[in-house]
Amino acid sequence: MSRIGQTFIALKAHNKKALIPFITAGDPGKGLTVPLMHALVEAGADIIELGVPFSDPMADGPVIQRASERALANKVGLKDVLAMTAEFRKTNTTTPVVLMGYANPIEHMGYETFALAAKAAGVDGVLTVDIPPEESAGVSDVFKAHGLDPIFLLSPTTPESRVEQVAAVAGGFIYYVSLKGVTGSANLDMDEVAQKIAMIRKHCSLPVGVGFGIRDAATAEAVARIADAVVVGSRIVSEIESAPEGACASRVGHLVAELRRGVDAASK
Amino acid sequence: MKLTDLPDSRGHFGPYGGIFVAETLMAALEELRVEYDKARNDPAFIAEFEYELKHYVGRPSPVYHAKRLSEQYGGAQIFLKREDLNHTGAHKINNTIGQALLARRMGKKRVIAETGAGQHGVASATVAARYGMECVVYMGAEDVIRQAPNVFRMKLLGATVVPVSSGSKTLKDALNEAMRDWVTNVESTFYILGTAAGPHPYPMLVRDFQCVIGRECLTQMPELTGRQPDAVIACVGGGSNAIGIFHPYIPYEDVRLIGVEAGGSGIASGKHAAPLSAGSPGVLHGFRSYLMQDENGQIIETHSISAGLDYPGVGPEHSWLKDAGRAEYVAINDDEAMAAFHDLCRFEGIIPALESSHAVAQAKKLAPTMKKDQIILVNLSGRGDKDIDTVAKLSGITL
CATH class of the missing domain: 3.40.50.1100 (Rossmann fold)
Known part of the structure; x- marks a missing residue:
C-alpha cells in the first residue's frame, strides 16, 4: 500500500482527519521549499501537496498564479520539484508528497520518464489538474504501474454518472473541489458539500478530501466533520506572499498549526 | 478514416x-x-x-481577382477571398x-x-x-x-x-x-x-461555422475561373480563418493548402509565433497540439507584429493536417508581412489586416514560382483599419 493509503489508515485508527496544506515549489525561493515542507509537517500536516509551477495555470486564481510566476522567475521547473522532494525524503520518509500541476511539463518530460523519476524521488501521488479521466489512458495506468497514486478532482458540477468513472481510475484519495470557480474563491455551503460527499461515497471507497474556500480553524473544523481530509492552498500561499523575508516558515507554521487545531476539534 | x-x-x-x-x-x-x-x-x-x-454579415463575401498585384508579383494569378468585407471587418x-x-x-x-x-x-x-x-x-x-x-x-x-x-x-x-x-x-x-x-x-x-468561407469558394472559383485554385493560402494564429477555407478543400487533393504562421523577427531569432514551424506537441488551453515551449514544458512568449497571430499554440486540426501531410505550414516574418501590407494598399486599394498580410506575403513568394495560368487563392481574413496606428508607428509617423 502507498504512503497515502497508510496515512489515511493510521489517521482513522486514531479517529483523526488529514490536513493537507499546499505550497508552490520554488515560492518564495528555490532554497526555501524543503525547509517549508518540514515546517508544514512540524505544524501538523499529514500529507504535503507540492505545486509544480506552470506558465499558464488556467484553473488557479490570482494567488496561486502569482506563486507560480514567482517560482518560474526563480527558474524552478519539474526537475527541480523532483529534486526538492528527494531532498525532503532524506530526513522524512513517512509524510506523503503529492505533486499538483498541469499536464504539459509532465507530458514534455514523458509520462513514463516522469513516473520513474518521481517514484525514485519519493513522490507518492500526482494530481494533473487538466487531465480528466477521459484523457487519462496512458497516464494514470503508467502512474499506477510505478506505484504513484493518480489523484483526481470532483466538483459540484460533476454528475453522479461521472463519479464512478473517476473512481475507476483514481488512487490515493478523491479531491473534491467544493466550489465552482478557481482556487482562492470565497464562501462554502457546508450542507451542499456534505450531500455531495455522501453521493461520492456511494460510488467510491477512497478517502475524500475537500479543498477550496478553507481559510481558518473554523472552516477547517467544519470540513473535517464531513470529509476525510482538509486541503488548504490559497490561504497558505497568501501567507507566504505577505510574510517578511525570513519569517516565511514561522508564519506558515503558525497558520498550519491553527488549521490543525480546527481539524482536530472536529474529532473531539 | x-x-x-x-x-x-x-x-x-x-x-x-x-x-x-x-x-x-x-x-x-x-x-x-x-x-x-x-x-x-x-x-x-x-x-x-x-x-x-446573408442579411447581417453580408455574405457571400466576394472573391476578387487581384490583377495588378498578380502582375506585380509575376507568375500565378492571385485571387482574394474578401472576408475583410464582412460586417465588423473580418471572418x-x-x-x-x-x-x-x-x-x-x-x-x-x-x-x-x-x-x-x-x-x-x-x-x-x-x-x-x-x-x-x-x-x-x-x-x-x-x-x-x-x-x-x-x-x-x-x-x-x-x-x-x-x-x-x-x-x-x-x-x-x-x-x-x-x-x-x-x-x-x-x-x-x-x-x-x-x-x-x-x-x-x-x-x-x-471550424463548422467558419467553413462557410471555403464552401463559398468551392462555388465561386469555378464561376470565375472555370476551375478550383492550385493553392489556397491563409494565415494561422489559432487557425480559424485557415481551417474555414481549408476544410472544404481537403478532399480536393490537387489543391495545395498552405498555412502561414507569424515568423516575427525570424524563426532563427526565437522571436516568433510559429508553433507548427518550430514548436513541438504539448497540452495547453484544453487541447493537445503543437506549442511554443521551453525545455521544461513551460509556454514561452511569442512575438509578432500582428496581435491576432501572437499565440503560442494552434488549433489541433492544423497539427493533424501537418502530420498527415495534407497541409503545409510556413512562416512569414514581420518585415515581409509589412511589405505585403503596403503592396496590397498601393496596387489594389485594399488595406489588409496585418494578420492577412502574412498570407499575401506568402503569395508573393509562391506566385513567381508558378505559371501565369495557375491560380492562388488567398484568404484575406480581415481589413487593416485597426492596424494603421501600428503601421504608422513602424514608419516613424505619429497620427
Missing part, C-alpha cells in the same frame, strides 16, 4: 485535440457538445444561421453569430470572450448587442494598448473590456482569464471562443 471525418466523438484529431480541462468545466463542455450536436442537425438552427450570415463574425445562436438556444444571457487583435472581441460584442446579451471581453493589457481603436469599438457596442495583466499580457493570458471566468460563472455564461482551438467541441464547432 477520411481526413474530413474528424474529430472523433471525444474531439481527437489523431493524437491532437481532446478535452484537457479541470473537472469543473467538464459538465459545461458536455452540455455544449450535446446542445451543438442537436443544433447542427436542426434545420431551423441552420436556416437562422444562414439568414444572419470572426461567422463564428460569433453561430456561437451566440447556440448561447441563446441554451438560455445563457451572459457571454464572455477572449481577444488578441480585438477582432473577435468586436465580433462578440457585436452579436451580444444584436441578441441582447451581456458581454465581457478579456484582452491582454499589452493588446489593449496595441489595438486601442478596437477597444473603443467594443465599448461602443456595450461590452465590458477587462485588461489582463498576468503572464505575457497577450492573447494566451486573456484566454486563461476567460476560462477562469467561465469556471466561476459556468451556469449563466456562454464562452464564445474565438478560434478553432480549446477543448472539444470548440475546435469542431468553430
